[in-house]
Amino acid sequence: MIKKPMKSTLLLTACLSLLMASSAFAADGKELYNTKGCAGCHGADAKTPVAPLYPKIAGQSKEYIEQQIKDIKSxxxxxxxxxxxxxxxxxxxxxxxxxxxxxxxGL
Ligand code: HEC
Structure with missing residues (x-):
């Protein structure tokens, strides 16, 4: 009698910890934008840069943004x-x- 509910509790715990682990590992773009300091130059909304020569970056295509960041990095x-x-x-x-x-x- 006790065995069955224990099993499902275990299963539920396993599922919950899997869910939590996957969300902890998936990089959150918005959070990264703030924690990596991007906002400090490009503005909190990514379209109010702090200097005239700094670009507005919100709303460009994903592929373009990704490539530019990689090219600047390399x-x-x-x-x-x-x-x-x-x-x-x-x-x-x-x-x-x-x-x-x-x-x-997506901004
Ligand atoms: C110290 C200021 C500074 C920080 C911090 C910074 N950037 Fe930049 N970013 C620039 C400048 C300046 C340029 C323009 C470079 C050039 O003139 O080629 C640029 C260019 C870009 C571009 C290319 C835009 C285009 O239209 O080609 C993207 C995308 C970008 N930044 C994203 C980011 C992201 C994401 C972060 C955070 C990881 C970040 N930047 C952090 C100053 C900064």
Missing amino acids: GARSNGQSAAMKAVLVSVTDDEITALADYLS
Whole structure:
């Protein structure tokens, strides 16, 4: 009699911890945008940059944003201003760049 409810409790616990683990590992673009310092240059809404030479980045296509960030990180894109951003990208992984691009393209 006691065995059955215990089993389902175990199963429920297993499912819940799986759910929690997957949401903890999935990179959240919005959170990354704020924690990685992007907002400090491009603005909280990604369209009010702090300097005239800093670009508005909200609403570009995901593929474009992703490619530009990767190019700035690798140095393939090195305009006069991109050095300002490059340093920040040392701590941003490819998966995080994808999540950021996903978030920014949807703004
Ligand atoms: C220190 C300021 C600074 C920080 C921090 C910064 N950026 Fe930038 N970002 C720039 C500048 C300046 C450029 C323009 C580079 C150029 O002139 O080529 C740029 C360019 C870009 C572009 C390309 C825009 C386009 O239209 O081609 C994207 C996308 C971008 N940044 C996203 C981000 C994201 C995401 C982060 C956070 C991980 C971030 N930036 C952090 C300053 C910054």
